Amino acid sequence: MLAGSMNNDNDNVIDLISDSGDDFDSDSDDPTSTNVTSGENGGGQSVCFQDEDLLRSTPSSSRSNINDNDDVYVYDSPSSHRMLPASFGGHNSASNNELANVNDMQARPNLENRFMDPDESAVYQEALQNISLDKREDDLDEGVLSVSLLKHQKMALAWMVSKENSSHCAGGILADDQGLGKTVSTIALILKQKSQQSKFMCADSDPLKSEALNLDEDDEAVTVVDKEKQSVNDGPKKDLDASLSTAASTSDVKPSSSHMDIVPNRIVESKVERKKTKTGTSSASSTMRSMMRPAAGTLVVCPASVLKQWANELNDKVSQSARLSVLVYHGGARTKDPSELAKYDVVVTTYTIVANEVPKQNADDDQDQKNGEESSVGNKRKPPSKSKKRKKKLKDSDIDLDSGPVARVRWFRVVLDEAQTIKNFRTQVAKGCCGLRAKRRWCLSGTPIQNSIDELYSYFRFLKYDPYSTYSSFCTMIKHPIARNAVHGYKKLQTVLRIVLLRRTKETTINGEPIINLPPKTIKLQKVDFTKEERAFYLTLEERSRQQFKEYAAAGTVKQNYANILLLLLRLRQACDHPLLVKGHQSVFKGDGSIEMAKQLSKERVIDLLARLEVSALCAVCRDTPEDAVVAMCGHIFCYQCIYERITTDENMCPVPNCRNTLSTESVFSSGTLKICISGKTSTHAIASSSADDELSSISQSSYISSKIQATVDILNSIINMHALTDSDTIESNPNRVSPVKAIVFSQWTGMLDLLEFSLNSNLIQYRRLDGTMSLNSRDKAVKDFNTDPEVRVMIMSLKAGNLGLNMVAACHVILLDLWWNPYAEDQAIDRAHRIGQTRPVTVSRLTITDTVEDRILSLQEEKRAMVNSAFGEDKSSAHATRLTVDDLRYLFRI
Numbered sequence: 016m017l018a019g020s021m022n023n024d025n026d027n028v029i030d031l032i033s034d035s036g037d038d039f040d041s042d043s044d045d046p047t048s049t050n051v052t053s054g055e056n057g058g059g060q061s062v063c064f065q066d067e068d069l070l071r072s073t074p075s076s077s078r079s080n081i082n083d084n085d086d087v088y089v090y091d092s093p094s095s096h097r098m099l100p101a102s103f104g105g106h107n108s109a110s111n112n113e114l115a116n117v118n119d120m121q122a123r124p125n126l127e128n129r130f131m132d133p134d135e136s137a138v139y140q141e142a143l144q145n146i147s148l149d150k151r152e153d154d155l156d157e158g159v160l161s162v163s164l165l166k167h168q169k170m171a172l173a174w175m176v177s178k179e180n181s182s183h184c185a186g187g188i189l190a191d192d193q194g195l196g197k198t199v200s201t202i203a204l205i206l207k208q209k210s211q212q213s214k215f216m217c218a219d220s221d222p223l224k225s226e227a228l229n230l231d232e233d234d235e236a237v238t239v240v241d242k243e244k245q246s247v248n249d250g251p252k253k254d255l256d257a258s259l260s261t262a263a264s265t266s267d268v269k270p271s272s273s274h275m276d277i278v279p280n281r282i283v284e285s286k287v288e289r290k291k292t293k294t295g296t297s298s299a300s301s302t303m304r305s306m307m308r309p310a311a312g313t314l315v316v317c318p319a320s321v322l323k324q325w326a327n328e329l330n331d332k333v334s335q336s337a338r339l340s341v342l343v344y345h346g347g348a349r350t351k352d353p354s355e356l357a358k359y360d361v362v363v364t365t366y367t368i369v370a371n372e373v374p375k376q377n378a379d380d381d382q383d384q385k386n387g388e389e390s391s392v393g394n395k396r397k398p399p400s401k402s403k404k405r406k407k408k409l410k411d412s413d414i415d416l417d418s419g420p421v422a423r424v425r426w427f428r429v430v431l432d433e434a435q436t437i438k439n440f441r442t443q444v445a446k447g448c449c450g451l452r453a454k455r456r457w458c459l460s461g462t463p464i465q466n467s468i469d470e471l472y473s474y475f476r477f478l479k480y481d482p483y484s485t486y487s488s489f490c491t492m493i494k495h496p497i498a499r500n501a502v503h504g505y506k507k508l509q510t511v512l513r514i515v516l517l518r519r520t521k522e523t524t525i526n527g528e529p530i531i532n533l534p535p536k537t538i539k540l541q542k543v544d545f546t547k548e549e550r551a552f553y554l555t556l557e558e559r560s561r562q563q564f565k566e567y568a569a570a571g572t573v574k575q576n577y578a579n580i581l582l583l584l585l586r587l588r589q590a591c592d593h594p595l596l597v598k599g600h601q602s603v604f605k606g607d608g609s610i611e612m613a614k615q616l617s618k619e620r621v622i623d624l625l626a627r628l629e630v631s632a633l634c635a636v637c638r639d640t641p642e643d644a645v646v647a648m649c650g651h652i653f654c655y656q657c658i659y660e661r662i663t664t665d666e667n668m669c670p671v672p673n674c675r676n677t678l679s680t681e682s683v684f685s686s687g688t689l690k691i692c693i694s695g696k697t698s699t700h701a702i703a704s705s706s707a708d709d710e711l712s713s714i715s716q717s718s719y720i721s722s723k724i725q726a727t728v729d730i731l732n733s734i735i736n737m738h739a740l741t742d743s744d745t746i747e748s749n750p751n752r753v754s755p756v757k758a759i760v761f762s763q764w765t766g767m768l769d770l771l772e773f774s775l776n777s778n779l780i781q782y783r784r785l786d787g788t789m790s791l792n793s794r795d796k797a798v799k800d801f802n803t804d805p806e807v808r809v810m811i812m813s814l815k816a817g818n819l820g821l822n823m824v825a826a827c828h829v830i831l832l833d834l835w836w837n838p839y840a841e842d843q844a845i846d847r848a849h850r851i852g853q854t855r856p857v858t859v860s861r862l863t864i865t866d867t868v869e870d871r872i873l874s875l876q877e878e879k880r881a882m883v884n885s886a887f888g889e890d891k892s893s894a895h896a897t898r899l900t901v902d903d904l905r906y907l908f909r910i
C-alpha cells in the first residue's frame with residue numbers, strides 16, 4: 016500500500032491543491048486531487064489531513080470487494096464501493112436507517128440544536144416533511160412513454176415532482192448509478208409537469224397571472240410581453256430525425272432548422288426583441304431587455320458527446336401522442352434569437368455553449384468564495400445582503416448584451432446531465448451554469464463526488480440550495496462542522512444532502528428485491544510484461560525522471576516544479592502503452608491546417624510554444640490533465656476536444672479570462688505539429704524514428720506492436736473467435752448467435768488509438784473510432800454502426816470523449832488500455848456497457864504493465880476510492896483531510 020512506504024514527516028506536506036485559481040486546482044483528475052494518504056502513524060492507513068477535504072479512512076470491510084489473490088474485483092456485493100453510502104440516497108435497502116438522521120433530529124433536540132442555524136430552519140423543516148415520502152411512487156398515464164417506468168424510476172419521479180413543488184430549493188441531484196435510467200426518469204418528469212411548464216411559458220402574456228404565480232424569483236423583473244406583440248406561429252414542423260441530421264453537426268446547422276411540433280401561442284415576437292437589444296446600453300434599455308426576456312421550457316445541458324443521444328431518447332421514449340418539441344441548440348449557425356428557444360418544450364445544448372453564452376458571475380461571487388476560504392472555524396461571515404444581491408442582478412442586466420440566447424430567456428427548468436462537469440465551482444462552465452435563470456434546477460450524475468466535499472458546493476450553488484449556496488455559508492455550516500467533529504459534521508451533511516439528493520446503485524434493493532437485474536460485471540486486472548527492449552527503454556526513462564525529481568527535491572523546488580513532475584509521470588505512463596507516445600507521437604488531427612500556420616511562425620516562437628505545451632499541467636477549460644494537449648498562439652493550453660468544441664461553435668475567443676486572443680482550428684498546435692515545424696520533417700513518426708541518439712529505434716516505430724497492443728489484440732481475437740456456433744445453438748442458449756460479442760477499447764491518448772488501429776487493420780478486425788476531434792454526426796454514426804452492424808466488433812474510444820452518457824450495450828467486453836488517476840472516470844467508461852439493456856455478463860480488462868508506475872497508480876486509485884468512500888462511511892476513527900505529500904511523489908518515483 017502507498018501509505019506503507021511513507022514516513023511521518025508532516026513538515027514535508029506540501030499544498031499541491033491550490034485554493035484559488037492557480038494551476039493546481041482541486042478539480043483536476045491528477046495526483047494533486049487524489050488526496051493521497053501519507054504516513055502519519057507509521058504506515059497503515061495513516062493520513063495527513065487538513066480542513067480542505069475532511070475525510071476519513073474506511074474499515075477494509077466496507078471497501079469494494081477485492082480479491083487480492085487474483086486481482087479480480089467482483090461488483091456483486093450488496094455493499095457498493097461507490098462514494099455515497101446507503102443513507103445518502105434514501106431510497107435503497109437501508110431506507111429505514113436512512114431516516115435515522117432526521118428522526119434523530121426529532122427525537123433529540125440536542126442534535127438539532129448542535130447545528131441549527133437560523134438560516135437553516137427551512138432545511139430542517141423540509142427534512143421533517145420528507146420523512147414520510149420515502150417510498151412513494153408516481154407514474155405517467157398509459158401510452159405517454161413508449162416504455163414502462165421501472166420501480167426505481169417511479170420512485171424517482173415521485174421524488175422529483177415533490178422536489179419541484181417544494182418551496183425551498185426547487186430541484187435536486189438525481190445521483191443514480193450510471194445506466195440506471197436517469198435520462199428516462201427526467202423525461203418522465205418533464206412530461207409529468209408539462210402543464211405547469213406550459214403555464215409558465217404562457218404566463219408571459221398575463222401580468223396578473225405572472226405575479227400570482229411568482230413565476231421567476233431569479234429575475235429582477237417579471238417578464239411582461241404584450242400579448243399583441245406575440246405572434247402565433249406554428250413554425251416549421253419538421254420531424255426530429257430531420258432536425259437532428261442538420262442540427263448536430265458543428266458545421267451544417269441551419270438556424271431554426273430543427274424545430275418540431277412548436278407549441279402554439281408561445282412565440283415571442285422576435286423582431287421586438289431584436290429591436291430592443293439594438294437600442295444601446297443605457298440601464299433603462301437593459302431593464303427593458305430584461306423585462307423582455309421570454310419564458311422558455313426545459314433546458315438540458317450535457318456533454319457534446321451525448322447531445323444526439325438526449326435528442327434520440329426524447330424522440331424514442333415519448334409516444335407520438337405526447338410528443339415534445341425539441342431543439343438541439345448547437346453548432347456555429349445556431350439561432351441568435353432567444354425567442355426562438357422559447358418555442359420549444361425542450362432545448363438540448365452543451366456545457367461549452369452555456370459557458371460561452373452566459374455571463375460569468377461577478378465580483379460578489381468571487382468575494383464570497385474568498386470569504387469562505389478565509390473564514391476560520393467559528394468565524395462566520397454573513398452571506399451577501401439583499402441589497403448586494405439586488406445590485407448584482409442589475410449588473411447582470413447590464414451585461415445582457417454580451418450574453419447569448421440561452422442566457423436571455425427565463426427557463427422553466429434547467430437540467431445538467433453529467434453534472435460532475437461543474438464540480439469545480441471556479442471554472443467558467445460552473446459559473447455559466449449558475450448564471451442561467453431558471454425556476455427549477457436539476458443535476459444528474461452517477462458520480463457526484465470524486466475528489467472533495469467542495470464539489471458539493473458547486474451543485475448547491477447551481478441549485479440555489481440556501482443557505483449553502485454561498486461559499487462562506489457552505490464552509491461555516493458544512494465544512495467547518497466536519498472539521499470540528501467529523502461524526503456530527505458528516506451526520507449533518509447527510510441530512511442536508513438527503514433533502515436534495517437521491518441515489519441508488521446497481522446493488523440497491525427495494526423491499527429485498529434488486530432494483531435492477533443486470534448481468535454481473537467482472538473486472539480483471541490483466542498484468543502484461545514488457546519485452547526486453549521496452550523494459551530497457553522504460554528503465555532509462557524512469558532513471559532520468561528519478562534523477563530529475565531528486566534534483567528538484569535537493570533544491571527544495573518540488574512544489575515549484577510540480578507541472579514538470581506531472582509531465583515526467585505522464586511520460587512514464589505513456590511508455591507503458593507504447594514507446595512512440597513518449598517520443599512525441601500524437602495524432603495529427605484530421606483536417607489539421609495548423610501545420611501550415613505553425614510554419615509561418617519564427618523558430619523561437621515555435622520552441623516557446625512547445626516548451627509551454629510540454630510543461631502543461633491542466634487544460635484551461637476543463638481543469639483536468641489535458642487529453643491530446645494543444646497550445647494556442649497565446650500560449651494557453653487545452654485538451655484538443657475542449658477547445659475544438661469551442662472554436663467550432665462560437666466566437667472563437669480564448670476562454671482564459673482577460674485573454675482576448677482569437678482562436679481557430681488552425682491556430683492551436685499539438686506537440687506533433689510543432690515538432691514537425693522544428694525538424695522540417697513531414698510527420699511525427701519520422702521524427703520519432705530518426706532521432707540520432709535513438710538506440711531503441713526499432714520499438715519507436717509506428718508499426719511496432721507494443722506489449723499492450725499485442726495483449727489487446729489477443730483479447731479481441733479470443734473474444735471474436737470464442738463463440739463458434741454449433742447447430743444446436745438457439746437464441747436462448749447462445750444469444751451471441753443473434754448479437755455477436757463486441758468490445759469497447761478505451762485509451763487516454765488518441766496517439767495510442769492510432770497505433771492500435773495498425774494492428775486492428777492487420778488483424779482484419781472491423782472497428783469504429785470515437786474521439787474528441789470528430790464532429791457529432793461522425794461520432795453518432797460510429798456509435799450507431801457499432802451498436803447495429805454485426806460486422807463491426809470493436810469500438811476504440813478516447814476516454815474523454817467516450818466515457819460519459821453513451822449507451823453501448825452491444826458491447827459486453829471493455830478493455831482499458833491505460834489507467835487514469837481518477838478511478839471514477841474508469842467506472843463511467845465501463846458503465847457504457849453495464850447498464851439497462853445489457854443482457855450478457857460484462858467483462859472488463861484493465862491492462863497494466865508490471866513493475867512500473869502503473870502499479871503505483873493502482874494504489875493511488877484505491878486510496879482515492881477509500882478516500883471518497885470514507886467521506887461518508889461509518890468509520891469515525893481518523894477524521895482528517897488529505898494532501899499529496901513529498902513522500903507521495905517519492906513513492907511514485909520509487910525513491
Ligand SMILES: Nc1ncnc2c1ncn2[C@@H]1O[C@H](COP(=O)(O)OP(=O)(O)OP(=O)(O)O)[C@@H](O)[C@H]1O
Pocket residue numbers: 162163164165168191192193194195196197198199200328460461819820821822846850851852
Ligand atoms: N424504463 C425503461 N425501459 C426501457 N429502457 C430503459 C428504461 N429506462 C432507461 N432505459 C434505457 O436504459 C439505458 C440507460 O438509461 P439512461 O441513459 O437514462 O441512464 P443514465 O442513468 O442516464 O446513464 P448515464 O449516467 O450513463 O448517463 C438507455 O438505453 C435507456 O434507453
